[in-house]
Amino acid sequence: MTAFQTILIVGAxxxxxxxxxxxxxxxxxxxxxxxRRTARLDTLAAQLPGVGIIQMDIQDLGALPRQIxxxxxxxxxxxxxxxxxxxQILLDYTADNASTIGYPTTADITKEITTNLTGPTVLARCxxxxxxxxRPSQASLLAFVTSGLGLVPVTMLPIYCATKSxxxxxxxxxxxxxxxxxxxxxxxxxxxxxxxxxxxxADEMAKRLGGKKPQGMSVKEYVASVVRGLEVTEMDGKIQKxxxxxxxxxxxxxxxxxxxxxxxxxxxxx
Numbered sequence: 001m002t003a004f005q006t007i008l009i010v011g012a013x014x015x016x017x018x019x020x021x022x023x024x025x026x027x028x029x030x031x032x033x034x035x036r037r038t039a040r041l042d043t044l045a046a047q048l049p050g051v052g053i054i055q056m057d058i059q060d061l062g063a064l065p066r067q068i069x070x071x072x073x074x075x076x077x078x079x080x081x082x083x084x085x086x087x088q089i090l091l092d093y094t095a096d097n098a099s100t101i102g103y104p105t106t107a108d109i110t111k112e113i114t115t116n117l118t119g120p121t122v123l124a125r126c127x128x129x130x131x132x133x134x135r136p137s138q139a140s141l142l143a144f145v146t147s148g149l150g151l152v153p154v155t156m157l158p159i160y161c162a163t164k165s166x167x168x169x170x171x172x173x174x175x176x177x178x179x180x181x182x183x184x185x186x187x188x189x190x191x192x193x194x195x196x197x198x199x200x201x202a203d204e205m206a207k208r209l210g211g212k213k214p215q216g217m218s219v220k221e222y223v224a225s226v227v228r229g230l231e232v233t234e235m236d237g238k239i240q241k242x243x244x245x246x247x248x249x250x251x252x253x254x255x256x257x258x259x260x261x262x263x264x265x266x267x268x269x270x
Contacts, residue, residue: 004080004141006030008071010056010123011085013040015195016145019223020082025051027227032075034067035085058085058119059111068126076134080141081127082188083120087112088160090201101204102156109159116163120144121170131183141239143186143230144171148248150189151255156201156208175241176268184239188226189248192216 007024011017013035025031025048032052033044041053052075056067072078089112092102124142131140149157150164168187175185194216198205206212229243242252256270263270 003139004029006032006075006077007080007082008032008034008054008075008078010034010058010081010083011145012044013037015084015197015219016190016193016223016226017082017084018044019219020084020226021048021051023220023223023227030075030077032071032078034071058123059114061114061118061122064119064122065126068123068130072130072134078130079135079138080143081123082141082143082145083123084145085115085119086145086147086164086197087115088157088197088201090156090204091158092156093158102201104159112159113163116160117166117170120167124170124174128178128183132181135182137182139182139184139237141184141186141230142174143184143188143243145188145190146171148189148191148244148246148251151251152247156205172268172270179269185241186230186239187242187244188229189242189244189252190222191246191248193219193222195219 007029009017009020009031012021012033017033017035021031021033021044030050030052031048032054033041034054034056035041036055036057038055041055045051045053054067054071054074057063089108090102091104091108092100093104095101095103097103098105127142131142144167146168147160147164149161150168153161153165171185171187178185192214225245226243230239232240234240244252260270
């Protein structure tokens with residue numbers, strides 16, 4: 001089992017985040033769930049005795065520092081944070097008016113960038129500050145859920161792919177900045193998983209992909225693989241850098257092999 005015992009999951013009201021909460025709770029971990037939908041948080045708390053709740057809207061950037069403060073004050077033993085919050089919106093920059101499917105409104109663009117990138121990077125600062133105070137020399141985990149589409153993009157999801165790619169690079173840089181600390185910075189790269197993420201545009205995506213819906217992994221099966229992946233440590237004792245399988249694993253390995261030597265010239269370890 002992993003060394004960490006008290007896990008805050010940001011974005012745990014559905015999909016991968018919810019299943020992470022369920023599987024870690026079943027393993028006897030102390031789990032704190034967060035999200036903006038209080039009804040779903042209350043349902044999880046009722047179903048999983050002992051689970052903690054922190055209401056958090058990752059789009060409310062001004063409130064995030066206070067909410068992370070609240071989390072660490074209420075649950076001072078937190079030694080792992082998994083940032084799973086994310087949304088996916090089909091956007092088409094060839095659409096010529098707001099009545100066309102996928103027209104990229106300013107509101108949709110801003111919402112997707114804030115949820116998938118700005119919010120997680122602000123959260124990172126807040127979490128690191130707490131870890132440095134509460135666990136200056138003890139192991140801790142900060143993990144981000146990105147996407148295989150951050151490395152191999154699909155044309156219908158321009159902002160989603162761009163933000164997940166940016167979060168991928170942010171995670172790499174953050175890991176390098178924190179290499180001399182006890183914090184493991186991990187990137188979780190899912191393949192296509194059957195969740196609510198694409199429920200609003202799954203049919204349209206299938207149509208644009210030639211009429212076929214992609215075959216997705218069940219969320220239960222996928223999360224079980226993530227839990228196993230977060231138990232793997234490297235020579236330095238930290239958790240492995242990338243938790244991925246299938247297409248994302250092949251993509252990240254190819255990227256590291258191709259770019260790694262050039263990154264080393266810039267003193268960056270991939």
